[in-house]
Amino acid sequence: SSASTPIRATLFPGDGIGPEIAESVKQVFQAAEVPIEWEEHYVGTEIDPRTQSFLTWESLESVRRNRVGLKGPMATPIGKGHRSLNLTLRKELNLYANVRPCYSLPGYKTRYDNVDLITIRENTEGEYSGLEHQVVRGVVESLKIITRQASLRVAEYAFHYAKAHGRERVSAIHKANIMQKTDGLFLKCCREVAEKYPEIQYEEVVIDNCCMMLVKNPALFDVLVMPNLYGDIISDLCAGLIGGLGLTPSCNIGEGGIALAEAVHGSAPDIAGKNLANPTALLLSSVTMLRHLDLHDKAESIQNAILNTIAEGKYRTADLGGSSKTTEFTKAIIDHL
Amino acid sequence: SSASTPIRATLFPGDGIGPEIAESVKQVFQAAEVPIEWEEHYVGTEIDPRTQSFLTWESLESVRRNRVGLKGPMATPIGKGHRSLNLTLRKELNLYANVRPCYSLPGYKTRYDNVDLITIRENTEGEYSGLEHQVVRGVVESLKIITRQASLRVAEYAFHYAKAHGRERVSAIHKANIMQKTDGLFLKCCREVAEKYPEIQYEEVVIDNCCMMLVKNPALFDVLVMPNLYGDIISDLCAGLIGGLGLTPSCNIGEGGIALAEAVHGSAPDIAGKNLANPTALLLSSVTMLRHLDLHDKAESIQNAILNTIAEGKYRTADLGGSSKTTEFTKAIIDHL
Ligand SMILES: CC(C)[C@H](C(=O)O)[C@@H](O)C(=O)O
Ligand SMILES: CC(C)[C@H](C(=O)O)[C@@H](O)C(=O)O
Numbered sequence: 001s002s003a004s005t006p007i008r009a010t011l012f013p014g015d016g017i018g019p020e021i022a023e024s025v026k027q028v029f030q031a032a033e034v035p036i037e038w039e040e041h042y043v044g045t046e047i048d049p050r051t052q053s054f055l056t057w058e059s060l061e062s063v064r065r066n067r068v069g070l071k072g073p074m075a076t077p078i079g080k081g082h083r084s085l086n087l088t089l090r091k092e093l094n095l096y097a098n099v100r101p102c103y104s105l106p107g108y109k110t111r112y113d114n115v116d117l118i119t120i121r122e123n124t125e126g127e128y129s130g131l132e133h134q135v136v137r138g139v140v141e142s143l144k145i146i147t148r149q150a151s152l153r154v155a156e157y158a159f160h161y162a163k164a165h166g167r168e169r170v171s172a173i174h175k176a177n178i179m180q181k182t183d184g185l186f187l188k189c190c191r192e193v194a195e196k197y198p199e200i201q202y203e204e205v206v207i208d209n210c211c212m213m214l215v216k217n218p219a220l221f222d223v224l225v226m227p228n229l230y231g232d233i234i235s236d237l238c239a240g241l242i243g244g245l246g247l248t249p250s251c252n253i254g255e256g257g258i259a260l261a262e263a264v265h266g267s268a269p270d271i272a273g274k275n276l277a278n279p280t281a282l283l284l285s286s287v288t289m290l291r292h293l294d295l296h297d298k299a300e301s302i303q304n305a306i307l308n309t310i311a312e313g314k315y316r317t318a319d320l321g322g323s324s325k326t327t328e329f330t331k332a333i334i335d336h337l
Numbered sequence: 338s339s340a341s342t343p344i345r346a347t348l349f350p351g352d353g354i355g356p357e358i359a360e361s362v363k364q365v366f367q368a369a370e371v372p373i374e375w376e377e378h379y380v381g382t383e384i385d386p387r388t389q390s391f392l393t394w395e396s397l398e399s400v401r402r403n404r405v406g407l408k409g410p411m412a413t414p415i416g417k418g419h420r421s422l423n424l425t426l427r428k429e430l431n432l433y434a435n436v437r438p439c440y441s442l443p444g445y446k447t448r449y450d451n452v453d454l455i456t457i458r459e460n461t462e463g464e465y466s467g468l469e470h471q472v473v474r475g476v477v478e479s480l481k482i483i484t485r486q487a488s489l490r491v492a493e494y495a496f497h498y499a500k501a502h503g504r505e506r507v508s509a510i511h512k513a514n515i516m517q518k519t520d521g522l523f524l525k526c527c528r529e530v531a532e533k534y535p536e537i538q539y540e541e542v543v544i545d546n547c548c549m550m551l552v553k554n555p556a557l558f559d560v561l562v563m564p565n566l567y568g569d570i571i572s573d574l575c576a577g578l579i580g581g582l583g584l585t586p587s588c589n590i591g592e593g594g595i596a597l598a599e600a601v602h603g604s605a606p607d608i609a610g611k612n613l614a615n616p617t618a619l620l621l622s623s624v625t626m627l628r629h630l631d632l633h634d635k636a637e638s639i640q641n642a643i644l645n646t647i648a649e650g651k652y653r654t655a656d657l658g659g660s661s662k663t664t665e666f667t668k669a670i671i672d673h674l
Contacts, residue, residue: 084514110553111448127481132518138485142519144464148475175566177421181469182479208573215448215552215577229512232545233570240549 006037007293010062010260013040014072016267017277022072024279024330025286028305031334034290034298039066043074043085053088060092068293069260070286073267090123095252095260096150097157098123098231101288102238102248107311108320112241118223119238120161121231122154123252126182128228146182146227151189157253158190158225159197169201170194173210173226173234186227211237235264246319249284251292259292261285275325278317280306283333305336343374344630347399347597350377351409353604354614359409361616361667362623365642368671371627371635376403380411380422390425397429405630406597407623410604427460432589432597433487434494435460435568438625439575439585444648445657449578455560456575457498458568459491460589463519465565483519483564488526494590495527495562496534506538507531510547510563510571523564548574572601583656586621588629596629598622612662615654617643620670642673 013022029036041059050057054077063069074085089095098121104114131143155172162170172190176183187204194202205213207230213220214234218241224234239248245265252260263281271277283306290299309315315332316322324332350359366373378396387394391414400406411422426432435458441451468480492509499507509527513520524541531539542550544567550557551571555578561571576585582602589597600618608614620643627636646652652669653659661669 127512128515132516134518135482138522140483140518140522142481142483142516144479144481145472146477146479175464175569178465178566179469179479181471181477185475185477208569211548211570211574212577212581215574216581229515232512233548236545237548237552237574240552244549244553 004035006035007068008039008066009036009289010059010066010069011038011040012059012069012071012074013042014074014267015043016073016075016269016272018072018074018267020273020275020277020326021263021279021282022070024326025070025282027330028283028302028333028337029286032298032302032305032337034295034302051088051092053083053085055085055088055092060089063093063258063260067256067258068289069258070282070289071260071262072282073263073265075267075269087128089260090252093252093254093258093260094124095254095258096122096124097154097253098235098250099161099253099288100235100238100248100250100264102235102242104242105247105310106307107313108243108247110241110243112218115218115238115242117218117221117238118161118165118167119231119235120154120158120223120225121235122150122186122226122228123231124228125150126228144179144182146185148185148189151186151227152193155190155193155225158223159193159200162200162223163197167200167223169203169222170197171210171221171224172202172204173207173224173230174204175207175230176204177206183227190225207234210234214238214241243320245281246278247280247284249281249288251285251288259289261289261292275327276318277326278319279326279330280310301337302333305333308336309333341372343372344405345376345403346373346626347396347403347406348375348377349396349406349408349411350379351411351604352380353410353412353606353609355409355411355604357610357612357614357663358600358616358619359407361663362407362619364667365620365639365670365674366623369635369639369642369674371632371639388425388429390420390422392422392425392429397426400430400595400597404593404595405626406595407619407626408597408599409619410600410602412604412606424465426597427589430589430591430595430597431461432591432595433459433461434491434590435572435587436498436590436625437572437575437585437587437601439572439579441579442584442647443644444650445580445584447578447580449555452555452575452579454555454558454575455498455502455504456568456572457491457495457560457562458572459487459523459563459565460568461565462487463565481516481519483522485522485526488523488564489530492527492530492562495560496530496537499537499560500534504537504560506540506559507534508547508558508561509539509541510544510561510567511541512544512567513541514543520564527562544571547571551575551578580657582618583615584617584621586618586625588622588625596626598626598629612664613655614663615656616663616667617647638674639670642670645673646670
């Protein structure tokens with residue numbers, strides 16, 4: 001409750017439009033009396049040798065200590081000798097599952113109605129191993145690594161999530177007809193976990209067929225779990241069904257119960273500082289963070305305020321066809337609390 | 338012209354519904370007086386040691402000799418010790434580019450209007466290398482191989498195709514932000530070829546973003562070229578936009594000017610032999626084969642007959658919501674010639 005000691009959470013406002021949309025979250029949380037105290041961390045301007053990236057050691061320590069955080073978009077500065085900020089966060093914090101709920105926003109029309117999907121992406125290995133070599137001139141290879149440990153871990157998370165959220169089915173997405181060993185191991189792990197959840201239906205769907213079925217009829221799916229790159233692709237496809245990455249939340253789950261929610265859209269430098277950005281993805285991400293903290297009442301009231309504001313249609317940012325400023329849209333959400 | 342010596346072409350009717358839809362093509366070609374003589378080859382019932390698969394050596398020789406063929410669906414028999422039929426054909430005939438035109442069928446409504454896309458997929462390497470290892474227990478790897486030679490070859494084909502078909506833009510689809518060496522080499526090759534085609538616009542799009550844009554607005558794209566697995570995924574996604582794999586043609590281009598057109602849908606054993614199958618994908622594939630042979634008048638008249646029959650809506654197979662038999666639909670097409 002708001003009377004007790006506040007929960008400390010790390011906030012990475014990020015770059016570009018990041019600070020503006022983070023401000024929107026802070027205001028909505030304050031108005032909703034969410035018992036959270038933010039520890040704000042910006043991306044550094046120099047490479048921190050302890051993280052080998054522009055992320056400061058302090059900011060990572062902050063997430064490790066608080067075990068919960070919210071992250072705006074971070075553009076990786078161009079140049080050599082450092083790692084992508086997003087990938088560094090995933091690796092350093094061992095953020096093994098990326099959960100992206102994707103649902104139609106009432107009143108915001110796209111080609112699809114009633115989309116309600118959850119993509120759960122393995123977030124640490126697969127095609128993102130970073131292992132690449134030139135074999136001979138003109139011949140290069142990338143290694144896709146699948147481990148039993150990481151596959152079991154994300155499968156376990158997916159079934160746990162499905163059960164906790166009253167979902168009916170988990171679909172494992174793969175290309176094991178071609179990558180029999182790697183995707184085959186992934187499926188084997190999913191099957192092992194599925195056996196422990198007889199109340200949840202389990203199926204396996206080849207990725208190409210999955211994409212075709214998703215665009216034909218997304219209602220065929222419920223919770224989807226998959227290796228890293230397939231998750232990258234399918235979560236963006238799903239976001240497209242309901243309007244794009246500006247509208248979909250995301251939350252990364254790490255070892256030891258860490259949850260780092262994030263807006264996965266870009267930092268949109270062209271509109272940064274102009275009070276034009278749509279804070280919806282970061283706000284909905286902050287809601288997933290609240291649910292992770294079991295602050296369900298606050299989560300519910302903020303989510304409803306966001307959805308009702310969009311549904312009403314009077315205050316919408318330019319990307320949704322409206323003409324509201326970020327601050328006007330934020331105020332409208334607060335008025336709907 | 339139909340008076341001169343007929344062109345010999347290989348026909349793989351394939352399994353399941355394959356023979357019925359192949360029969361449909363044969364009848365339409367006959368009615369349209371296409372100067373083609375088919376050499377029919379069925380998949381063998383035993384492994385041919387020369388192909389290490391159920392494909393007979395004679396059938397491969399037939400395609401090599403004729404340099405043009407049409408293929409129905411082939412289900413790979415279950416069991417060890419042999420290779421997938423589709424993959425064997427690609428490897429043995431060096432079918433390096435898979436071209437999948439995808440356009441809205443007039444009168445057949447989906448969520449998308451006026452789709453008009455061409456996916457060109459590298460068809461011999463990438464994630465389909467077949468190189469996989471167990472590193473230690475519980476850790477497996479798959480190798481994605483990208484070569485300069487295969488990348489240049491498919492890029493060259495894509496730009497050549499774009500120019501020959503009056504297309505404006507080629508988009509190279511990649512994930513070079515993660516696989517810098519492999520997808521990086523693929524992009525480098527595309528850029529080299531793009532320089533030789535100043536009249537064709539060139540852009541590079543990350544695969545996740547491409548999928549999101551495709552479902553939001555497919556009109557953003559024109560010709561897409563990409564490594565093997567991305568092509569597998571995106572061509573199915575595109576097919577989904579216009580109704581599915583039952584409606585989209587495909588043609589494989591091999592070294593030495595080989596063209597093997599194919600229906601990429603499954604063999605649908607559940608409806609095989611029941612005169613229920615939709616021959617559209619195989620018929621439209623046969624049209625791409627005719628265009629490859631520069632039989633443009635025949636191609637045009639058959640394509641129009643197919644599209645007009647579907648548009649009219651009186652004769653449609655069950656998968657398109659109608660109740661026509663395969664033979665009735667075929668007869669309607671012939672009547673529209
Ligand atoms: C920016 C990029 C490295 C990243 C990814 O590929 O994971 C992004 O697409 C995402 O989904 O978070
Ligand atoms: C059946 C399968 C091996 C094949 C592929 O992955 O290439 C299919 O999906 C295709 O697109 O032709």
